[in-house]
Amino acid sequence: MKVLVAVKRVIDYNAKPRVRPDGSGIDLTNLKMSMNPFDEIAVEEAVRLKEAGIASEVVVVSIGPAAAQEVLRTALALGGDRAILLQDDAEVQPLAVAKALTALCKREQPDLLILGKQAIDDDACQTGQMTAALLDWPQATFASRVEIAAGRAQVTREIDGGLETLDLALPAIVTTDLRLNTPRYASLPNIMKAKKKPLETLTAAELGVDLAPRLKTLKVVEPPKRGGGVIVADVATLVDKLRNEAKVI
Amino acid sequence: MAVLVIAEHDNATLKVATRHAVTAGREMAQEVHLLVAGQGCAAVAEQGARLQGVSKVLLADAAVHAHASAENLAAQVLALAGQYTHLVAAASATGKGFMPRVAALLDAAQVSDVLAVETPDTFVRPIYAGNALATVQSPDPVKVVTVRTTGFDPAPDGGNASVEAIEAVQGDARVRFVGQEVTLSSRPELAAARVVVSGGRGMGNGGNFALLETLADQLGGAVGASRAAVDAGFMPNDYQVGQTGKIVAPELYIAVGISGAIQHLAGMKDSKVIVAINKDPEAPIFQVADYGLVADLFEAVPQISGNLG
Numbered sequence: 001m002k003v004l005v006a007v008k009r010v011i012d013y014n015a016k017p018r019v020r021p022d023g024s025g026i027d028l029t030n031l032k033m034s035m036n037p038f039d040e041i042a043v044e045e046a047v048r049l050k051e052a053g054i055a056s057e058v059v060v061v062s063i064g065p066a067a068a069q070e071v072l073r074t075a076l077a078l079g080g081d082r083a084i085l086l087q088d089d090a091e092v093q094p095l096a097v098a099k100a101l102t103a104l105c106k107r108e109q110p111d112l113l114i115l116g117k118q119a120i121d122d123d124a125c126q127t128g129q130m131t132a133a134l135l136d137w138p139q140a141t142f143a144s145r146v147e148i149a150a151g152r153a154q155v156t157r158e159i160d161g162g163l164e165t166l167d168l169a170l171p172a173i174v175t176t177d178l179r180l181n182t183p184r185y186a187s188l189p190n191i192m193k194a195k196k197k198p199l200e201t202l203t204a205a206e207l208g209v210d211l212a213p214r215l216k217t218l219k220v221v222e223p224p225k226r227g228g229g230v231i232v233a234d235v236a237t238l239v240d241k242l243r244n245e246a247k248v249i
Numbered sequence: 250m251a252v253l254v255i256a257e258h259d260n261a262t263l264k265v266a267t268r269h270a271v272t273a274g275r276e277m278a279q280e281v282h283l284l285v286a287g288q289g290c291a292a293v294a295e296q297g298a299r300l301q302g303v304s305k306v307l308l309a310d311a312a313v314h315a316h317a318s319a320e321n322l323a324a325q326v327l328a329l330a331g332q333y334t335h336l337v338a339a340a341s342a343t344g345k346g347f348m349p350r351v352a353a354l355l356d357a358a359q360v361s362d363v364l365a366v367e368t369p370d371t372f373v374r375p376i377y378a379g380n381a382l383a384t385v386q387s388p389d390p391v392k393v394v395t396v397r398t399t400g401f402d403p404a405p406d407g408g409n410a411s412v413e414a415i416e417a418v419q420g421d422a423r424v425r426f427v428g429q430e431v432t433l434s435s436r437p438e439l440a441a442a443r444v445v446v447s448g449g450r451g452m453g454n455g456g457n458f459a460l461l462e463t464l465a466d467q468l469g470g471a472v473g474a475s476r477a478a479v480d481a482g483f484m485p486n487d488y489q490v491g492q493t494g495k496i497v498a499p500e501l502y503i504a505v506g507i508s509g510a511i512q513h514l515a516g517m518k519d520s521k522v523i524v525a526i527n528k529d530p531e532a533p534i535f536q537v538a539d540y541g542l543v544a545d546l547f548e549a550v551p552q553i554s555g556n557l558g
Contacts (some may be wrong), residue, residue: 011377013512016380016511017377017380017381019380019381026376026377026381093358094349094358094359095352095353095356095357095358095359098353117493118493120377120378120492121376121377122376123361123362123375123376123377123378123492124359124361125345125349125361125362126349126352126359126361127349128349129319129345129346129347129348129349129350129353130349130350130352130353130359131353132350133323133349133350133351133353133354134353134354138320138421138423138424139319139320139346139350141319141342141345141346142342142345142346144486154427157342158342158486158487159342159343159429159487160341160342160343160440160487160495161429161431161432161487162429162430162431162432162485162487163429163430163486164316164426164428164429164430165426165427165428165429166318166424166425166426166427167424167425167426167427168423168424168425169423169424172423177486177493178476178480178493179479179480179486213358214357214358214387214388214389215358215360215385215386215387216385216386216388217383217384217385218371218384218385218386219383219384220376220381220382220383220384221381221382221384222380222381222382223375223379223380223381223382223518226518226523226537226539227539229523229535229537229538229539229540229541230539230540230541231530231535231541231542231543232540232541232542234542234544235542235544235549235552235553235556236556238524238540238542238553239553239556239557241540242501242522242524242540246501246522246539246540248444248500248501248521248522249444249468249501249557
């Protein structure tokens with residue numbers, strides 16, 4: 001069975017994004033960039049499927065600038081077999097990514113496509129579902145457990161009231177929640193080996209997809225700042241202030 | 250032309266998230282219709298018909314919709330999409346699951362987690378864990394929008410819409426529902442509670458959450474947790490507040506033993522009043538708290554309960 005994993009290069013989750021003063025977007029200059037945390041979990045899950053003898057090949061793909069090669073190399077160091085970069089410098093939005101992943105899935109014919117449930121930059125939470133729709137594949141989003149057997153995937157999902165389990169016919173799409181697994185660290189020998197693994201670079205034209213953004217961003221601003229609070233001396237003062245000043249209890 | 254809001258429910262009760270979505274829908278167009286897709290959910294359609302601002306309820310009552318499967322729900326919405334300018338759902342786990350499928354099949358770019366409607370085609374949404382607000386414009390003929398419920402007031406009762414039964418779509422046989430485990434709680438729903446008392450890693454273990462449960466019950470509130478507390482197994486996943494959990498904006502949010510990582514702040518910083526109780530005076534949570542108490546939570550929380558009693 002072949003597994004395709006989609007990964008995105010985003011601002012590191014610990015870095016604090018700065019809004020550009022002219023409201024045109026986020027200034028990413030000199031900020032640390034990393035693999036989207038949900039995508040690390042997706043790679044880990046695919047590698048575990050390979051280690052369990054269920055997956056035969058793990059192909060990692062990314063869409064973004066040349067620097068996205070770094071996150072693909074990371075994914076290869078974690079256990080991916082080969083990588084594909086669809087190189088494009090413009091802002092890519094979920095619908096365009098879904099179309100590109102659809103084209104890649106038609107070319108690669110995986111049995112399973114694993115993605116993170118959302119990217120921590122655009123927070124859209126759309127790409128997996130959109131790709132499933134365009135491929136007309138079933139989907140299991142927000143997965144916290146995946147079991148593959150006999151051409152089907154049994155997936156436990158995190159829903160608002162608890163957990164739900166679905167059983168899907170393959171090929172299918174799974175998006176990962178944080179609790180699916182704990183990603184491993186890449187060892188130095190594996191990082192060295194990853195440099196020799198194949199990494200193919202494509203353009204949108206070669207793949208026959210249009211990556212132009214559809215939604216127009218008119219402006220980006222900082223959220224309203226909260227006024228400075230006070231430190232209270234003791235519990236009695238706290239309760240008094242909540243009761244008589246804030247009037248919330 | 251009208252807006253179609255897709256109702257969220259458990260086949261018996263309309264979830265409050267739908268009320269917020271109806272308010273958002275009314276800011277996009279004059280006329281709002283509500284789709285209730287489920288099984289044995291006539292009572293939900295009646296509740297929907299009473300919402301102020303809803304002029305028609307479409308009821309697709311069929312076995313294919315028993316568990317709100319994303320594939321079937323998306324197909325049902327798609328069959329109706331041509332009659333609407335906007336398709337709107339709450340940005341809940343269900344809404345996040347099926348709406349992008351609808352958008353892709355309409356070749357529309359979905360606008361996720363909308364906090365405000367500026368014009369019928371221009372919306373404000375948070376990005377980067379709520380560290381920035383983007384104003385985006387959609388050129389699509391049918392706008393597909395999920396709304397963050399904390400951005401809109403809940404639509405009150407007071408309407409009297411007609412209920413029209415519609416034909417359900419064919420089910421997708423490739424997906425089978427196996428089962429679900431629902432966390433039972435007598436407290437108000439986390440996302441809709443007026444007061445939320447949340448615990449973090451500082452709680453030490455799951456048993457200590459009883460302290461927070463006592464306080465929450467005294468205040469008529471819900472209990473939440475940080476990701477650290479959930480990952481440590483103190484509380485189930487669906488208690489998590491944050492970028493990857495639930496987004497809450499209660500009147501009063503009490504953060505107990507929570508440091509205040511940006512991913513947690515993303516889920517609660519729109520609360521009206523924030524209280525932080527932490528023994529570390531340097532904890533980032535104090536930068537957003539209206540009232541901070543530097544104290545050992547194991548002493549402070551029972552004292553607060555005692556003061557309220």
